[in-house]
Amino acid sequence: MRRLNFDAVVIGGGHSGVEASYILAKAGFSVALVTQRKDFIGRMSCNPSVGGVGKGHLVREIDALGGLMAKIADKSGIQFRILNSSKGAAVQGLRCQSDRNRYSQEAIYALCAFKNLEILEGEAVSIESSSSVRGVWLEDGTFIKTKNCIIAAGTFLRGKLFTGMSVKDGGRVGEPPSKQLSLSLEKLRISLSRLKTGTPARLKKDSINYEILEKQEGDRTPEPFSLYSKPFPLLPQTCCYVTYTTEKTKQVVNKFLDKSPLFQGLIKGIGPRYCPSLEDKIVKFPHHERHQVFIEPDGVDSDLVYPNGISTSLPVEAQDEFIRTIPGLEEAKVEVYGYAVEYDFIQPTNLNFDLSLKGIDGLYFAGQVIGTTGYEEAAGLGLYSAYNIIKKLKGKAPFRLQRSESYLGVMVEDLVLKGVLEPYRLFTSRAEYRMLLDRHTAYRRLSKYAEEENLIPEEEKIFREEWENSFRKWVGALKKHKTKGGNCFEAVKRESSLENSLLNDFPIENPFMKNYLFSEIRNEGYRKRFAEEARKIEAALYVKLPKDLDYQKIAGLSREMVERLSAAKPETLLSASRIPGVTPAALSLLRIEIEKRRKK
Numbered sequence: 001m002r003r004l005n006f007d008a009v010v011i012g013g014g015h016s017g018v019e020a021s022y023i024l025a026k027a028g029f030s031v032a033l034v035t036q037r038k039d040f041i042g043r044m045s046c047n048p049s050v051g052g053v054g055k056g057h058l059v060r061e062i063d064a065l066g067g068l069m070a071k072i073a074d075k076s077g078i079q080f081r082i083l084n085s086s087k088g089a090a091v092q093g094l095r096c097q098s099d100r101n102r103y104s105q106e107a108i109y110a111l112c113a114f115k116n117l118e119i120l121e122g123e124a125v126s127i128e129s130s131s132s133v134r135g136v137w138l139e140d141g142t143f144i145k146t147k148n149c150i151i152a153a154g155t156f157l158r159g160k161l162f163t164g165m166s167v168k169d170g171g172r173v174g175e176p177p178s179k180q181l182s183l184s185l186e187k188l189r190i191s192l193s194r195l196k197t198g199t200p201a202r203l204k205k206d207s208i209n210y211e212i213l214e215k216q217e218g219d220r221t222p223e224p225f226s227l228y229s230k231p232f233p234l235l236p237q238t239c240c241y242v243t244y245t246t247e248k249t250k251q252v253v254n255k256f257l258d259k260s261p262l263f264q265g266l267i268k269g270i271g272p273r274y275c276p277s278l279e280d281k282i283v284k285f286p287h288h289e290r291h292q293v294f295i296e297p298d299g300v301d302s303d304l305v306y307p308n309g310i311s312t313s314l315p316v317e318a319q320d321e322f323i324r325t326i327p328g329l330e331e332a333k334v335e336v337y338g339y340a341v342e343y344d345f346i347q348p349t350n351l352n353f354d355l356s357l358k359g360i361d362g363l364y365f366a367g368q369v370i371g372t373t374g375y376e377e378a379a380g381l382g383l384y385s386a387y388n389i390i391k392k393l394k395g396k397a398p399f400r401l402q403r404s405e406s407y408l409g410v411m412v413e414d415l416v417l418k419g420v421l422e423p424y425r426l427f428t429s430r431a432e433y434r435m436l437l438d439r440h441t442a443y444r445r446l447s448k449y450a451e452e453e454n455l456i457p458e459e460e461k462i463f464r465e466e467w468e469n470s471f472r473k474w475v476g477a478l479k480k481h482k483t484k485g486g487n488c489f490e491a492v493k494r495e496s497s498l499e500n501s502l503l504n505d506f507p508i509e510n511p512f513m514k515n516y517l518f519s520e521i522r523n524e525g526y527r528k529r530f531a532e533e534a535r536k537i538e539a540a541l542y543v544k545l546p547k548d549l550d551y552q553k554i555a556g557l558s559r560e561m562v563e564r565l566s567a568a569k570p571e572t573l574l575s576a577s578r579i580p581g582v583t584p585a586a587l588s589l590l591r592i593e594i595e596k597r598r599k600k
């Protein structure tokens with residue numbers, strides 16, 4: 001039997017596991033990344049893209065915290081766009097189309113650069129633990145001794161793949177599920193539930209009639225995800241296309257509903273409501289005449305395209321037929337058919353705020369396995385759990401981000417306090433303080449935490465300081481330059497349409513700096529007011545609730561409130577406010593109770 005010993009073991013080389021092992025290795029700890037296939041590390045299971053509204057903010061935060069995703073997204077990006085560019089920065093979304101294979105290669109290169117990180121190809125089958133983790137067993141009999149383990153198994157735990165009425169075991173197309181790990185978790189009395197998600201077919205690039213499709217170009221001067229990406233962009237830039245389903249598509253889909261695993265009850269797990277399959281959209285919105293389909297390239301040298309918007313688990317004959325009812329896809333050749341995957345996940349309410357399991361010290365969970373969906377959410381959670389292991393190994397207090405300082409903080413708190421009823425995706429609307437969380441301010445908000453743990457190399461620190469200095473210089477120059485009715489700074493604040501003409505006098509070529517500067521000018525007054533308001537609200541909400549608080553003894557609290565609060569044991573009033581069903585009236589009673597105790 002082979003015996004190994006590491007500071008931390010990460011199970012799963014998906015987006016969550018990549019980020020977790022990268023951060024742990026960067027912090028200097030010895031890490032084993034156990035994953036089924038080394039060449040599939042960082043594989044994009046679904047769409048070849050990174051970012052979007054909400055998700056794009058998260059990628060910036062990962063960069064500010066010393067993570068990897070932004071850097072490899074920039075290196076593998078083949079089209080960059082700011083979504084919602086006509087709206088305020090708070091709700092804009094930076095998104096890129098990625099070269100699928102290149103993204104994965106960049107993740108592998110980045111991990112292989114660490115001498116203290118070992119990639120072990122194989123299957124983790126059980127966790128050895130009592131009240132704390134002792135190690136991880138692999139299928140080949142290897143035992144890895146460790147006190148810290150992150151399970152980032154994605155959609156693989158007892159995964160089942162559905163295409164029509166045919167069901168196969170699998171974690172993702174062409175990859176086996178992870179069954180034994182599920183059983184091992186159940187032996188530890190961890191209860192697992194089911195969720196599902198799905199993906200569309202992949203089509204041959206040269207079988208599409210692009211002539212009749214709407215072209216969608218990227219931004220002319222694209223903004224990178226990472227402040228530190230240079231040169232950028234690296235790969236040749238390309239475009240996407242847009243088409244729509246037709247009345248005929250509806251008819252074909254309706255004809256095959258009796259062979260849909262979703263509508264015939266084969267799939268029990270709940271899927272993401274905001275990212276439904278085509279059959280789901282057609283059944284739920286019969287009055288919609290058409291649905292948008294984006295034809296997205298899969299990579300620079302790839303001969304495939306990804307038809308975004310027609311995810312399905314209908315049988316292959318239905319897919320062949322409905323795809324050809326879509327303009328431009330009349331002759332489309334399917335390379336891989338769409339399918340749905342159903343998998344085990346653990347309710348995140350079973351976790352502490354550091355993403356470790358309540359009751360087993362050192363056992364952390366991150367990514368899709370705790371009920372999220374999306375590469376960015378998975379990466380953010382991987383990074384967050386790794387930060388907590390770093391803190392633990394250094395004997396420091398757990399790492400916790402507040403809702404008012406990051407989307408990552410919003411996501412972790414939503415998950416741990418509320419749990420999930422369907423796969424959780426990050427939207428800007430989930431953040432009540434989103435005015436304070438736009439993508440430009442991520443470094444100012446978060447890089448201090450990375451610096452505390454030496455996760456930002458010296459040259460990046462220097463670069464960021466120079467960057468902030470240069471920002472201040474531009475602000476100074478704009479304030480000095482007189483124009484009609486005041487200075488240029490005030491003029492742009494009043495009239496954002498002046499931005500372009502201003503660029504003649506102030507040649508700010510870097511798109512990152514330009515967007516940052518104009519967003520700061522536009523939001524200056526508003527953000528200050530908002531920050532002050534948030535500070536006051538938070539001061540009240542972050543008051544710690546006494547650990548010995550007996551909710552039954554608080555006069556006026558209903559039995560339901562007592563049960564909810566006693567079960568969740570919130571640390572603060574803010575945490576109490578996030579518990580589903582806890583009413584504002586109950587919160588007022590709690591506030592009064594704390595006030596009473598303080599006066600005593």
Ligand SMILES: Cc1cc2nc3c(=O)[nH]c(=O)nc-3n(C[C@H](O)[C@H](O)[C@H](O)COP(=O)(O)OP(=O)(O)OC[C@H]3O[C@@H](n4cnc5c(N)ncnc54)[C@H](O)[C@@H]3O)c2cc1C
Pocket residue numbers: 011012013014015016017034035036037040041043044045046047122123124125152153154155156157171172178181197198199275339340341366367368369372373374375378
């Ligand atoms: C079919 C499909 C459709 C999807 N559709 C969407 C979508 O529409 N929108 C969206 O945002 N997201 C979608 N996703 C989800 C997206 O792919 C995931 O959110 C993301 O990949 C999760 O990252 P992760 O790191 O948590 O897990 P994954 O990327 O799933 O990676 C898990 C890794 O763990 C490894 N692993 C698992 N068990 C073991 C074990 N016991 N031992 C060793 N290694 C193990 C696997 O080999 C894999 O490398 C879809 C995923 C799939 C599969």
